[in-house]
Amino acid sequence: MSESTVELESAASILKLLGDKTRLTMIKMLDTHDACVCEFVAIFKTSQPAISQHIRKLKDAGLVRETRRGQWIIYSLNKESLFYPLVQDVLHHLPNQDFRLKELEEQGLRISCE
Template structure:
């Protein structure tokens, strides 16, 4: 295998390692629908803030997602400049949408909200 082909294979291996975790995959499915903050993801995933932050850090370090800071809040979104974004998008588009879960979260008036 040539050096460029081996490097390319390593990039895809890294991508598949990141999305092989169920929580990170769900985060990507949510972020495919819209930009969200940590508290939104905590509510959607029903996991702690440290857990969500750890998964977001891994995805951000891999270049798969981006963060935007606004005041005290950080908002996460898919990185459309990620080199394998088109491959990731094909995979995500083949999976069930989680948009309904986001809509239910928006309609839940009992929850504390930072953005919605």
């Protein structure tokens, strides 16, 4: 088994996680920009607990990591994850999601938690 080979069971778990449109969109966004929960709440127009649940699942799988900045937690894609090459292959086929952050900026909501 090569270093970059992922077990079938693990790959199925990761792909199942990414089978959720919200989580897939979050991962695509985190591939190019770090974000905080409040930004995802504004983008997806959903509750903070719902977003936190998505983040927790992605974090538990090792796909996302967090960095504390003052009282805020900023999330980023964990590019050191064993699963990152698999995730990157999936993300390569998806449309860019930067427009979502641009819309937030225009509404004055980009990194509203700083």
